[in-house]
Amino acid sequence: MIRVAKQPEPTSPGFDFDRQVRQPGLSALAELTGKPQTLRRRGRKIKQRAARLEDLSSDDLRDYPYWTRALEALHKAYGGICAYACFYIEPLCGPTVDHFVAIISTQLQDAYEWGNYRLACSLMNSRKREFPDVLAPFLIEDGWFVLNLGTFKVEPAPGLSTETATRVQATIDRLGLDSREYRNMCRRYFEGYLSPPDPKRPIPLWSLERDAPFLARELRRQNRLRPEDTTPDGEASRPTG
Structure with a gap:
């Protein structure tokens, strides 16, 4: 591993992260807890699954994986390099959005926050999962x-x-x-x-x-x-x- 320089959140005209990921995600969280949607969208109303955010599970969020919309922008921002394996990931060969702080162990809003994303190949993402013992690519020192x-x-x-x-x-x-x-x-x-x-x-x-x-x-x-x-x-x- 080498230190990864954190890249800024993408904005329009390239990719509007706030509009495409954060706002739809926050609206889904509101509806999942019985509150009015905060963003107009097409499709069925999202059914309430809990009274509070802390009572939702990561599985509830996986039905609304708006973070996948950011994958192409994430790949571009980090030059296609896996944050853990440090090799280029061809777009056809399994780049994924890794939630560095896993959904099940953090505030659910972070599922839709650019700062919590790392570009990872599918194998590294599956091995890391929610385990907290993996050092943060943004914080390690080159040479470790x-x-x-x-x-x-x-x-x-x-x-x-x-x-x-x-x-x-x-x-x-x-x-x-x-x-x-x-x-x-x-x-x-x-x-x-x-x-x-x-x-x-x-x-x-x-x-x-x-x-x-x-x-x-x-x-x-x-x-x-x-x-x-x-x-x-x-x-x-x-x-x-």
Whole structure:
């Protein structure tokens, strides 16, 4: 994992999050608790299921998943990178909206708040679920997680405090960042970059940085970039123009 920079809530003309997600969600919550709808909409009236918000369940909200409307905007805002696996998610391959603070453990209004969303591949989202032991991508520090380029397992960085190392390891265990699937994906990107099938057509570093930023950072940190991608002082070269 690497630190994820929180992106601002999208507004029109691109995508009006407030109109498309927040307001319909708040209106649904009102109707579910027997209050008048706060937003005019088509379709049947939503039946009351509880007298108070705190008596509603997450299953009640899943019948009104307005957060899915924000998926394309979320994918665009975060460059398609899974907040946990740190690889690009093709739109056809299961990007999902992760409620970082799970619906079942927070105020239900947060189900319709941009600030509670993380872009996650379906596997990472299913592993994280409502468990609270996964570190927040917005709050971790770069360098807490490192990649062993011999085994392709993610590990806590040496030198962390005992508390931080324990929390990093708990996140690795929960998300399966040392699993066979994750290691194989890292290895495929690694070998594709360092040993391309056609040496005359290598994968450019910028492509690796775009699609696998955690791996690219670890290659740079461990001085494993191709010679042509480094400057004489050993630093990664940057594209010009």
